[in-house]
Amino acid sequence: MDKKDRFTEVVKTNQGLIFKVATLYTNNLQDKEDLYQEIVFQLWKSFDSFNEQSKLSTWMYRVAMNTAIYNLKSGKKQVNTIPIDLETERFAEVLDKTEEEKIKVLYEKIQMLNLLEKGIILLYLEGKNHQEIASIIGITISNVGTKISRIKDKLKSQIKTT
Amino acid sequence: MELEDMQNTWQEMSKKIDKQEILTNQFIEKMTHKKYKSKLNKIGNSEYVGILTCYAGAAYLIINFRKIDEFIFQLLCIITILLLFVLPIISLKSLKGLKTLSIHTAQYSETIRKYMQHKMKFYKLQRINLILAFLLLITILPVLASIYGKEINSITNFWTIIVPACLVFFAGFSFITWRYYSKILKNVENELAELNNN
Structure with missing residues (x-):
């Protein structure tokens, strides 16, 4: 399994964690989507430095929560993001x-x-x-x-x- | 809802979130190919427009400086030009992102501390900007009048309506903004104090 596959596996297994952090630190859907992507991006950037000895969830929470704080300051900037579907309606169906x-x-x-x-x-x-x-x-x-x-x-x- | 109830609700919600298929392989693929542009520490378009406006104003005054005859207005023009250069620098300084900590290794409390310090710096600089903007309002009017060859005293209602109205409006605006910034600063100080007690 190469690095990308491992990362995909890790992120998909823990996508609920990212969703919850993104929801908790934002007030609207657009900001939530932006933060969600930023967290995944930051996780990817630091995936190499992730020390297998430390707990995976500790690393993920740390990166996700720190990204959420950094994002507070730059929440209104317009940048190109990849459209993802975090529609709460879809979640509300269940x-x-x-x-x-x-x-x-x-x-x-x-x-x-x-x-x-x-x-x-x-x-x-x-x-x-x-x-x-x-x-x-x-x-x-x-x-x-x-x-x-x-x-x-x-x-x-x-x-x-x- | 007490903490125990919150925990039960959270666990129920988590179970359902975990069943949701939010991320696709294609989405993660895009992330890993750097097609995504990180927005942290970026300065927005509105800030660039503000900076360009100030510098365009300063350039206009420099070009038209020779049209000003009297020493006092020349002096005011120099002050105005300086203000137009300084204001965007202060804004940029306050908007400069938090680049000193690593997102990947810093502890959450450290990040909050940095964020709070940054927020304090931001609002303190905003207060300075507010005072300088007020000064700019005072200096720019006679300078522009001088460039357009108008005697300030000859402008209808200049001293009776225009100046007092500008001053009242700006003083009111500054008072509300100053109070708002001070309230935020107080809250930030409290949160920082709480963090430092850990």
Whole structure:
């Protein structure tokens, strides 16, 4: 299997991860598509430097989330991108109304958090343990616990105020 | 919705997303062939238009400088030309991308820190730009009047309506913008402080 085939395999297996990061860090479909492509591009660029010893998902989250941050500044630039179909309607076909509503509320809650909290909560929801979160985010393991409980409080206070 | 509920919803959503066929082999092929143009750290067309406008204005003033007779207006013209050169430089400086960190190896918190520092620099430079733009508004009017051979005092309602209206409009605009920038800066400072406590 050559490099390109390996990359295609890796990216296709983890396309959900890219989709979720792209959705969480953008507010509209065009930006989401742009960010999605940028993440795939950055993953390809760094595929050579990916150290097989480190966890594949750690590398992917790191590249995807860093790209999302860098992209925040340049979101309005017009460049040629390859058309891809990230239409939420297509995704919505497999969801019922209650699920759709729940996901909407979920994204709204996450959008209210700051960038650091957003990154932590994304990894937490993805089922990462504190050690993995600490490694990707770059904070201590004990701090991850503190941050998560603060986020919990923040979410609770949001419920009270809404 | 509490964190536990969020986690359940997220897991349900993830299962469905994973079943979706978003990426095709052809799409990835295009990516790997560099047909895709990365947009990170690119300066947009509107910024280029702004820069060209400023430089065109400066060139116009340089060409017409000899038409200005009085020393005071010549001095104002030089200040205006300098402002027209400095304003785009500040804008470019504030728009310059975050090129110092590696997307592939930097930790998320490091990237946010850099992003926040960049954001702070951006808004601080924007505030300087706001003051300089105000100065430009004051200097350019008499300079243009002088180039067109008009006595400022002879322009109808110049001092009574035109100047006060410009000043009121710009002062209002600057006040709102300044407050908006300050609010953002405050938020960025708070987020940076939180990051530095980790």
